[in-house]
Amino acid sequence: MALNAKWQEIIGEQPAAMSLAGLPAPEGGGGGDLKADVGPWHSAGNTAGELRTSTSNSVTDLDTANEGVTGSTAGFDSSAALTEILGTWKTRVSAVRDECGRLEGALKAAGRDFGEREEDTRQKVAAEGARQSGPSDQPGQKKEG
Numbered sequence: 602m603a604l605n606a607k608w609q610e611i612i613g614e615q616p617a618a619m620s621l622a623g624l625p626a627p628e629g630g631g632g633g634d635l636k637a638d639v640g641p642w643h644s645a646g647n648t649a650g651e652l653r654t655s656t657s658n659s660v661t662d663l664d665t666a667n668e669g670v671t672g673s674t675a676g677f678d679s680s681a682a683l684t685e686i687l688g689t690w691k692t693r694v695s696a697v698r699d700e701c702g703r704l705e706g707a708l709k710a711a712g713r714d715f716g717e718r719e720e721d722t723r724q725k726v727a728a729e730g731a732r733q734s735g736p737s738d739q740p741g742q743k744k745e746g
Contacts (some may be wrong), residue, residue: 638719642712646705653701660695663687 667687671678 639712639716642708642715646707646709646712649701649704649708653698653705656694656698656701660691660698663694665693 641651667683668685
C-alpha cells in the first residue's frame, strides 16, 4: 500500500488540496491580465544601485572620520573600542554595499528576462491566433501538407 493511501486509511480524510492565496480551488486562477514589465524591476535595480553607492560612500566616511583616532586617543581605553567598532561597522556596511551591487544586476536582469518572455509569449499567441483564424478550406483549393 502506498504511503498516501495508508495515511488516508489511518486519518480517513482526503489529502489537502493546494490553493492559491488561500482561495478554494474552484475560485482560484488568474484573469489573464498578468503582465511582466521591465519598468518596476529596472526601477528596483536602480534603487539598489543608489544604495550601493550610498553605502560605498559610508565606508569612505567611516575611514575619514576615524583617521587619527588611535594616535590622538593613545592611552584611553576607548581608542581600542573605537577601532574594534570601526572594523565591525566597515564589515557590515561593506556587506550591505556588496549585496546592493549584486541585487542591482539581478533585478535589472529579471526585468529584462520577464519583458522578453512577455513579448515572446505575446508574439506566439498572436501567431497561433492568426494560424487558427487563417483561410478556411474552400472547395477547389489545394490543401498544403
